[in-house]
Amino acid sequence: MPELPEVHGLCTYLDTQLNGAVLTSVRINSIAALKTADPPYTALEGRTIRGVRRFGKFICVDADELFFVFHLAKAGWVRYTEHPSTATLRMGKSNIAARLLLHRGIDDTHIGLDLTEAGTKKSLAIYVVRDPLDVHGIATLGPEPLSPDFDVEAFAGIVRSSSQQIKGLLRSQAVIAGIGNTYSDEILHAARISPFAIAKSLDEETVGRLYGAMQEVLVGAVAAAAGKPSSELKDTKRSNFRVHARTGQPCPVCGDTVREVSFADTSLQYCATCQTNGKILADRRTSRFLK
Missing domain, CATH: 1.10.8.50 (Helicase, Ruva Protein; domain 3)
Structure with a gap:
């Protein structure tokens, strides 16, 4: 399971790559992974990424004040590519739980972000919320161990x-x-x-x-x-x-x-x-x- 150091590394890397890019398509391939319905995940499309940050083991993508939040659980991971596939995903027929397609205008780069999960036990969780604290797992987190005031x-x-x-x-x-x-x-x-x-x-x-x-x-x-x-x-x-x-x-x-x-x-x-x-x-x- 990815923990604080890897999730921090992922957030730092994704923040560098995605900041300023426009979400052109959000595809959910595992309905079981999607834990929220309002706002709909399609409301993310057309929004600009303003940053990526970490809450515990959660990754939070700020898309113009809507937030795409995910927890990779035990066997999840993020696959980043600058040559994304546009092929139609077959629902439940691959290890891809979600696919985000983005366009970074500053260098005219098309980006693909796949959330994948290996194995048969599926625990990866995806949330689309108006506030990260709307995710119960984030709202109930204890202190960050590397926070300056956690002495x-x-x-x-x-x-x-x-x-x-x-x-x-x-x-x-x-x-x-x-x-x-x-x-x-x-x-x-x-x-x-x-x-x-x-x-x-x-x-x-x-x-x-x-x-x-x-x-x-x-x-x-x-x-x-x-x-x-x-x-x-x-x-x-x-x-x-x-x-x-x-x-x-x-x-x-x-x-x-x-x-x-x-x-x-x-x-x-x-x-x-x-x-x-x-x-x-x-x-x-x-x-x-x-x-």
């Missing part, structure tokens, strides 16, 4: 008040915006904390270390994504993993084997030496988790 004291207040396991807390969009399964693994490894530690049990020094790791990991990933076109962002993300999606490989810090705990529809990766004092977490949902 260690603000973070500590969140942690101290929660009985959640710290992995789940970091992933909760209503608590902190933009972090998902991938970067919570990476942050907890960098902070040397068990994914199943209870948030409010962490002492002041550990919370400070976790905050520092969050900043370091996210800032580094945002910097790595900067300036990359959408076609390169996935590979850039994978190339910087230390534990996530590296089950069975050596930990780059201590050399121990990276281990995994699997759940019904997801998994996490961790290093026992770095994070759990050498204790191996049982790989089943009913484990007695390490605190």
